[in-house]
Amino acid sequence: MNDVYILAVESSCDDTSIAIVKNGCECISLSISSQIDVHNMYGGVVPELASRMHCENILYVLEDCLKKCNITIKNINAIAVTYKPGLLGSLLVGLEFAKTLAFIYNKPLIGVNHLIGHIYANNLEDKLQFPLLALVVSGGHTEISIMHDNYHFELLGSTLDDAIGESFDKVARVLGYPYPGGPSIEKAALIGKNTYNLPRPVNDETYNFSYSGLKSQVINIVNNAKQKNIEINKEDLACSFQTVAIDEIVRKVELALKNTNIKRLALAGGVSANKYLKNNLQILCDKYGAKLYKPSIIYCTDNAAMIGAAAYPLYLNNDFKDLTLDANSNADLVA
Numbered sequence: 515m516n517d518v519y520i521l522a523v524e525s526s527c528d529d530t531s532i533a534i535v536k537n538g539c540e541c542i543s544l545s546i547s548s549q550i551d552v553h554n555m556y557g558g559v560v561p562e563l564a565s566r567m568h569c570e571n572i573l574y575v576l577e578d579c580l581k582k583c584n585i586t587i588k589n590i591n592a593i594a595v596t597y598k599p600g601l602l603g604s605l606l607v608g609l610e611f612a613k614t615l616a617f618i619y620n621k622p623l624i625g626v627n628h629l630i631g632h633i634y635a636n637n638l639e640d641k642l643q644f645p646l647l648a649l650v651v652s653g654g655h656t657e658i659s660i661m662h663d664n665y666h667f668e669l670l671g672s673t674l675d676d677a678i679g680e681s682f683d684k685v686a687r688v689l690g691y692p693y694p695g696g697p698s699i700e701k702a703a704l705i706g707k708n709t710y711n712l713p714r715p716v717n718d719e720t721y722n723f724s725y726s727g728l729k730s731q732v733i734n735i736v737n738n739a740k741q742k743n744i745e746i747n748k749e750d751l752a753c754s755f756q757t758v759a760i761d762e763i764v765r766k767v768e769l770a771l772k773n774t775n776i777k778r779l780a781l782a783g784g785v786s787a788n789k790y791l792k793n794n795l796q797i798l799c800d801k802y803g804a805k806l807y808k809p810s811i812i813y814c815t816d817n818a819a820m821i822g823a824a825a826y827p828l829y830l831n832n833d834f835k836d837l838t839l840d841a842n843s844n845a846d847l848v849a
């Protein structure tokens with residue numbers, strides 16, 4: 515079979531990204547334009563600004579992506595795009611851009627679920643074998659599922675309220691660290707100690723998660739200290755929060771490994787950049803004789819290469835969309 519080159523577009527949140535991926539597993543070129551500096555001034559992503567900046571940047575991102583390789587759009591087999599979930603305005607920019615490319619160059623259009631993209635990011639480095647447990651931990655989602663085969667998911671559980679990444683971002687904000695909060699908390703936690711006694715979320719045997727209570731507890735500690743003029747040890751609080759937040763993920767993954775007897779775990783989403791999480795999952799996988807798939811940092815956070823990787827099985831199935839494809843801001847792995 516001839517090689518398949520997919521040009522993928524990702525704009526679901528605050529990164530504008532375009533990539534060219536060969537056969538779903540080799541990233542030929544990747545360009546990412548981050549908007550972090552702008553959103554940082556507001557302490558989080560401002561949706562209106564995000565859409566505006568995607569509009570301003572997307573053509574330059576395409577130009578940069580094509581410049582970095584010797585492939586022209588004419589040699590591309592299909593155009594893939596994230597169409598759910600994410601910020602509606604942001605999704606629409608990438609979607610309309612991808613549709614325009616597909617129309618002008620007469621290429622098939624492939625719609626990709628952003629969360630599934632995060633899981634397939636692993637394929638760029640190590641081919642996923644099935645069945646596996648997929649753990650998606652990002653700014654918008656926290657869910658664990660069984661992946662029986664390509665695009666065959668069985669959801670085991672998800673967060674009942676906040677996503678884990680969202681709680682990192684909110685805790686970082688109250689502690690005065692910049693957006694996105696995950697990397698700031700991780701850095702502070704390295705210096706700090708687990709001294710604050712924070713409650714363990716959803717202390718049960720389901721696969722569900724909850725981060726709203728934990729986040730509120732940290733916010734209360736900070737606010738009470740301010741009122742009483744007591745000094746907070748920010749590094750210790752960051753470390754205590756990270757320990758509880760991540761340990762809960764690890765505990766639920768252990769439950770899933772034990773109950774399903776599945777011997778593979780694929781880590782996905784922005785929070786998978788966290789070394790405390792990766793190290794503890796590695797220890798857990800070693801204990802259960804399971805293989806851990808973990809993307810390198812560049813493929814952990816939002817990028818278009820993962821969308822190109824996730825589009826490949828759809829391409830092989832001739833699962834193409836027409837130009838009426840619409841964006842959907844709310845979706846999980848299976849809907």
Ligand code: KG4
Pocket residue numbers: 527651652653654655678679680682683694695696697700783784785786787788789814815816
């Ligand atoms: O997957 P992603 O780039 O965007 C979404 O699809 O949401 O994930 C972004 C999230 C943010 O909440 C960010 O704080 C978190 O991933 N994150 C981290 C780390 N790096 C990024 N969380 C914990 N530790 C990190 N090192």
Ligand code: ZN
Pocket residue numbers: 628632652653783784815816
């Ligand atoms: Zn993401």
